[in-house]
Amino acid sequence: MKLTMASSPHNHSQKSVSTLMITVMCACIPGILTQAYFFGFGVLIQLIIALVTATLVEAVILKLRNKPILSTLNDGSAWLTAVLLAISIPPLAPWWITVIGIVFAIGMVKQLYGGLGFNIFNPAMGAYVLLLISFPVQMTSWIPVEQLLGAPIALTDQFSLIFTHTNSAGLTLDNVRTSIDGTTMATPLDAVKTAVSQSFTVSEAMKGAQFSDYAGIGWQWVNVAYLLGGIYLIKTKVINWHIPVSLIATLAICSAIGYIVSPGTQAGSMFHLFSGATMLGAFFIATDPVSACTTNKGRLIFGAAIGLLIYLIRHFGGYPDAVAFAVLLMNMAVPLIEHYTQPRTYGHGAKK
C-alpha cells in the first residue's frame, strides 16, 4: 500500500469536471431508484425541484459575479449538489424545504466562497444541516417504507403533499405518517435511539415492524444500492478508495467495540453500516473532491475521523443521524490534516 504520491511527470486522466460529476450522478441512480421503490416517488419530485432551483440559483449568482453562465453550469457541480441534497431530505418534505436548501447550498456555501473549487464545506451537507436545525420537524418526517403503510400514497397525493402540505383527502403529512393504531413509524436509527433512552435494549427495539434482520427494512437496501454505486465509482477511478474504506472500517470497528462492551445499549456494526446515510456519506459525500483531503494519507485520516464522529454522534448526540455533521466538522479540519500529511517533494526535505 503506497501512500506517497509519485513525482511528476503525471499522466492526465482525460476526465473533465463535467464527466466526473455526471459519472457520480449516474452512480446515484441505483440508490435513487431503490429509495423511490421503498419510499415512494417523492424523491423524484424533490429531485426535479432541486435540479430546477439549482440551475436558476447558479445562473443568477454567476450573472451577479460576472462569470460565464453556460460553461460553468455545464460542469454539473450544481446539479450534483442538487441530487445529493434531494436524496438526503425526507421524500415528502414541503417543496420550500428543498428550495431553501438549494439556495443556501449554491448561494452561500458554494458561490460566496468563490464557486466550485473554493468552497471549504460540502454544499449539500451545509444546506442539510441548515435545514435540519431550522426545520427539525419537517426534516425528520420520513414516511415509513411503503409496505408498512396501510395504504400506499398515490402519486398525485405525493404531489399535493409536497406542494400544498395536504393530500386530496385533506390529510397532512403527519396524518399520513401515522398508522391506523395512532403510532408514527420512526426511522430505524431514531427508533433505536428512543428505545435506548427509554431503557429498552437494542434487540427489543429491533423487534419493531420497521426492522429486518440487520437494519431497517428498505433502508438496508437503499444502503446496498449506494454501496454498489460507490464501488462503480472506485472502479471507474472517479473517487479513490481511501476515504470510503477508512470511514466504513472505522465505523464498523467502533460499533463492534461498542457492541461487545455493551450489547444492550449499542447496535452492532451491520446496523450502523446499513442504516441512515452511511453508504451515501461514505462514497458520495465524504469523497467530494473539493472539500475533502487530497493527499492519500490525509484521506485515510479524514475518512477515519468521519467514521469515528458518525459513531459518536449517533450514540451520544441529539440527532439520529450524523453523516452531515461529521462531514462538516472534518471539512473544517482538512487544512490541518493536509498540513501534516503533505507529501515530500522529490529532492526536498529529506527525512531527518
Next chain:
Amino acid sequence: MSQLKALMKEGVWGNNPALVQLLGLCPLLAVSSTVTNALGLGIATLLVLVGSNVTVSLVREWVPKETRIPVFVMIIAAFVTIIQLLMNAYTFGLYQSLGIFIPLIVTNCAIIGRAEAFASKNNALLSAWDGIMMGLGFAMVLLVLGAMREVLGQGTLFDGANLLLGEWATLLRIELFTFDSQFLVAILPPGAFLGLGLLIAGKNVIDEQIKAKAITVDTPEKAPRARVTSLT
C-alpha cells in the same frame, strides 16, 4: 469641527466597532435575536462607552501607564453597574431578557479598546464624541442584525418593545408575515454569524463601489493632452 466630522465617519462607518474592528462580538451575536434586545443592549453599550470614555479622558494625566488597564476596567465596571441598576429599576422585563449580557458589557472589547486607543490620548470633549459615535455604530449594527434575525426567524419587528419603552410601545409591534414553522436558524447562534458575515460582506461591497466611483471621477481630471502628434 472637521475632527468631529472625521470621528463621526470613523465610528459609524469607516472604523465601525462591529463591522471593521470586529470587537464586542459576543454580546452582538448573542442578544441580537430581536430588535428590542438589540436596541436595549445597544443603548446600554452606548451609555457605558460615553461614560467610560469621558472618565478615562479626565483621569488620563493621573493614571500611571503601568496600571492603566485595571483602572480602565474599574471605571467601565462602575458604569456598567450603574446601567445595570438603572435597567433593573426601569426596564425590568428587558433586564431579565438580556440577562448575563448586561454585566458582560464590562468585557466588551469595543469599550476598553476605545478607552485605550482614544480616550487615554484625547480631551474629554473629543472622547465623549468618539464614545457617542462608536456606540452609535455598534448599536446600528446590532439593530440591523436584530431586525434581520427577527424578520427571518419570527416574521415580526419590535416584538416586546414594551419591555424597553413602556406600555405604549406594544403598538410598535409589526407582524410582517406568519409561518407554519419558524426559520429557527435565524434565531439560533448560527443565524447571528451568518447575518454578521453578510453585513460585513455588504459593507465591503459598498466600500468597493465608493472606491470604484472615486477612481472614475478622478480619471477625466487628468491634464488633457494639448498637442497631438500622430493621428493614428
